[in-house]
Amino acid sequence: xxxxxVQRFFQSLLTLFVVVxxxxxxxxxxxxxxxxxxxxxxxxxxxxxxILRSMGLLDPLHIQLKNFYLQLLRGDLGTSTIFRPNVPVWxxxxxxxxxxxxxxxxxxxxxxxxxFTLGVFMARYKSTFLDRLGTLYxxxxxxxxxxxxxxxxxxxxxxxxxxxxxxxxxxxxxWILPIISMALGGIAGNAMWMRRYMVDELNKxxxxxxxxxxxxxxxxxxxxxxxxxxxxxVHGIPTSILLVMVGSLYIESLYSIPGMGGLLIQAIQRQDTxxxxxxxxxxxxxxxFGLFMGDLLMxxxxxxxxxxxxxxxR
Amino acid sequence: MAKxxxxxxxxxxxxxKILEVKDLVIKFSLRGDVLTAIREASxxxxxxxxxxxxxxxxxxxxxxxxxxxxxxxxNGWVESGSILYEGQDLAKYKTExxxxxxxxxxxxxxxxxxxxxxxPLRTVGRQIQEAVELHQGLRGRPAKxxxxxxxxxxxxxxxxxxxxxxxxxxxxxxxxxxxxxxALACKPKILICDEPTTALDVSIQAQILxxxxxxxxxxxxxxxxxxxxxxxxxxxxxxxxxxxxxEIVEVGLAEEIFYNPKHPYTINLLSSLPQxxxxxxxxxxxxxxPPSLFKEIQGDAFAPRNxxxxxxxxxxxxxxxxxxxxxxxxxxxxxxxAPKVELPExxxxxxxKWGDDVVADA
Ligand SMILES: Nc1ncnc2c1ncn2[C@@H]1O[C@H](COP(=O)(O)OP(=O)(O)OP(=O)(O)O)[C@@H](O)[C@H]1O
Ligand SMILES: [Mg+2]
Numbered sequence: 264x265x266x267x268x269v270q271r272f273f274q275s276l277l278t279l280f281v282v283v284x285x286x287x288x289x290x291x292x293x294x295x296x297x298x299x300x301x302x303x304x305x306x307x308x309x310x311x312x313x314i315l316r317s318m319g320l321l322d323p324l325h326i327q328l329k330n331f332y333l334q335l336l337r338g339d340l341g342t343s344t345i346f347r348p349n350v351p352v353w354x355x356x357x358x359x360x361x362x363x364x365x366x367x368x369x370x371x372x373x374x375x376x377x378x379f380t381l382g383v384f385m386a387r388y389k390s391t392f393l394d395r396l397g398t399l400y401x402x403x404x405x406x407x408x409x410x411x412x413x414x415x416x417x418x419x420x421x422x423x424x425x426x427x428x429x430x431x432x433x434x435x436x437x438w439i440l441p442i443i444s445m446a447l448g449g450i451a452g453n454a455m456w457m458r459r460y461m462v463d464e465l466n467k468x469x470x471x472x473x474x475x476x477x478x479x480x481x482x483x484x485x486x487x488x489x490x491x492x493x494x495x496x497v498h499g500i501p502t503s504i505l506l507v508m509v510g511s512l513y514i515e516s517l518y519s520i521p522g523m524g525g526l527l528i529q530a531i532q533r534q535d536t537x538x539x540x541x542x543x544x545x546x547x548x549x550x551x552f553g554l555f556m557g558d559l560l561m562x563x564x565x566x567x568x569x570x571x572x573x574x575x576x577r
Numbered sequence: 578m579a580k581x582x583x584x585x586x587x588x589x590x591x592x593x594k595i596l597e598v599k600d601l602v603i604k605f606s607l608r609g610d611v612l613t614a615i616r617e618a619s620x621x622x623x624x625x626x627x628x629x630x631x632x633x634x635x636x637x638x639x640x641x642x643x644x645x646x647x648x649x650x651x652n653g654w655v656e657s658g659s660i661l662y663e664g665q666d667l668a669k670y671k672t673e674x675x676x677x678x679x680x681x682x683x684x685x686x687x688x689x690x691x692x693x694x695x696x697p698l699r700t701v702g703r704q705i706q707e708a709v710e711l712h713q714g715l716r717g718r719p720a721k722x723x724x725x726x727x728x729x730x731x732x733x734x735x736x737x738x739x740x741x742x743x744x745x746x747x748x749x750x751x752x753x754x755x756x757x758x759x760a761l762a763c764k765p766k767i768l769i770c771d772e773p774t775t776a777l778d779v780s781i782q783a784q785i786l787x788x789x790x791x792x793x794x795x796x797x798x799x800x801x802x803x804x805x806x807x808x809x810x811x812x813x814x815x816x817x818x819x820x821x822x823x824e825i826v827e828v829g830l831a832e833e834i835f836y837n838p839k840h841p842y843t844i845n846l847l848s849s850l851p852q853x854x855x856x857x858x859x860x861x862x863x864x865x866x867p868p869s870l871f872k873e874i875q876g877d878a879f880a881p882r883n884x885x886x887x888x889x890x891x892x893x894x895x896x897x898x899x900x901x902x903x904x905x906x907x908x909x910x911x912x913x914x915a916p917k918v919e920l921p922e923x924x925x926x927x928x929x930k931w932g933d934d935v936v937a938d939a
Contacts (some may be wrong), residue, residue, distance in 0.1 A: 468693035472756065475646060475688075476708045476763055480673060486707075491698050527693030566698060566743045 267562055272437050275555040282547045284294065284327065290540045291324075298344060298536055340544070342536035346530055352541040356523060362432070363515070363522035367444045367507050367555055374449025374503055380498065382457020387484055389462060397454055405449035405513075413444050415519055432519040441518045447508040449503045460492035497560040504553035508546055582832050585815075586903050589830075593858070595767065595799050596645065599662040599692065601668065603637075603644055603660035607863040612870040616823040616859050616878075617658065619897075622767070627793065627800040628829070629810045631846070632820030632897045635867060638803045641820070642769045644668075646684050647676035681712055681763035687789075689772040691752035695744040700726075701755050702740030708762035715809075727758040730795070732788060750781035753821075754788065761792060769801045774809070785839040786812060807850055811835065816903070819843045822878035829904030836927050841883045848921045877908065885910075 298308065299314060306314070315321050319330055340352040347355055349461070385397040419424040420440045427437035452518070464470070465488055473483045508524070515525035523542060530538040560570045580588075619739045623630055630638045641918050643649050645660060647670055660667040662683065679861035688694045695704060705724045709715055714725055718740055722741070728736035731754040744752055753773060760768055770789060774782035792811060793800050802813055810817055814831040818841065827840040845863045865882035868874050877883070880890035889909050898911030909915055920928070 344756065468690060469696040472686075472688060472694045472759065473696070473707075474648060475680060475686040477677055477711050478707060479677065487696050487699070491696065494698070524631055564698075566700075566849065567745055 271558040340541040346535040359523045370445035373446040378450040378453025381454035385458040386461035401451045401455045430520040464488045464491045501553040501557040586742035587886045592623040595624045597661040599659045602656040604656045605653040626815040627724035629814035630816045631803045637822040637823040684767040685760035685763045687770045687773045692778045708759045712763045731758045770805045833904040840908045842879045848923050
């Protein structure tokens, strides 16, 4: 078990390292304007070169890369160029994190609890009206572009339920729509997989034995099927986290939420390369952390991992 | 101690029936079509005996026995007939509630493949304990003790440690022992073993067989044993039922079936045994394929594959003809009007050994 965790931990570190490198390389492909301040237009080519040189951007790539790593190790994410010139990027991002974290957490919780429950019921009442209704929901969510139902929700949430259209930290009612919007996709995905995994389990031989020994269907569902289906589900949690983060990019702009997602959109629009770079890194770190947590949960739930079983051992 | 066939017959005359299947018809719906898997099968089961059901793949052995526990797949149902158990007609049972009175408590089952029969994510001990809790009314500590005892009984050493292990830490044979422990934990009266050794190594097969016979004695079980292996039949069976295309075509004491088979299918089945092969002759094999279960079958279902079929076999379904009080077969060959037919040499050899001097191992 410990070996597995240590192994996964180093794998995560390695992934993070690769991601950092890729982000760095991608950022070098961004338009060069992103590295200058607001007065880019007024600078002549020589001044531009001087600025680039002072930022170390004219050094050979491997030197730049090394500096980039060292800078990150020091916890320095760089300074903003356009968004708020010369302000350390971290200072811009830090106050936004709580909003994103809170909303992300809330919608993740929602998508897991409701999604899992819906999936369980769909499997339990397979081929009944409830199952069909759930399937319809899943199909709609997957077929309709998310931007469309986000808007739909925002408009009708206001018209029909009189919920605020914009986010206001002091008014909890205004949190409802963005949280639900962000959760809808996750609910659909989780319900779909939960149903699928449970139906898979239901067809397995050991269910027959459990029935043959006189267990009630409800007990079988609860003690055997659901628990076993949880393992692959837990594996999918990192994906849910990713989905929520992707959703947050658009949702935060839509509801004017002062979070990281909205900030990233603005940073991209205004070509503030260091800010974009830092945000992408933070998002990546969150995803990698999520994946790692998924692995840990798996290990806790699956005895075959816990006990370090070799596949197919008898 | 060895008993003569006469003694065995006399014994059966006084035995009590525990389960009576009468004219059972079971159908399945499959992609809009209906197939009849069990066609008016009748079978009596006597308290304390071991009954082997033999017959080729698809003849309905599993379906028949599953219907005793309400474990037919969702697309199957009992169309007609009855399954009498302690004054109740199980064929009429519909709800889970009704079946919970039977499953485990009265009838338990051991399945073919021990590799998949256990939940891979629950400890072996817990899975046995579930049955203990359901059927012995024990909880907590005493339930656990009962599990330890069961593990020891089925030949698993170090039960305290084994309790906490998962199925993947057990070999196939050991898993089958666990499955048997689960069945025993239910304290059933009837134990159905559906090819319990087919998936195991030959050396392990014998051990499991041995264990089952031991447990039958210890728990006073009535055993239904499904198998393809006639060697196993010879080893465990008091009586044998031969199935063909959803019917019990012949049933009798093991000795009666082995030495004096009457139904052409049984005769063919025995002739195809390598052990019975006559030196210098090709090994016998049953030609053709079983009939489609989707169509109504005219006459004797085996007739199209039967080289000695009579004309009437294609027209009318034969009733049971009694050979002895314990032996009956569904074949027109037993009708007094039937002509004499030439039996395969191997069977003639067997029959020549048949007589009251034939003794059974008890
Ligand atoms: N759920 C089902 N749906 C449709 N047909 C079924 C179903 N279950 C069984 N059958 C059919 O019923 C017939 C009898 O099957 P059964 O499993 O009882 O055979 P068997 O004698 O146990 O064979 P084997 O020796 O291979 O285990 C087969 O033709 C099979 O295809
Ligand atoms: Mg079978």
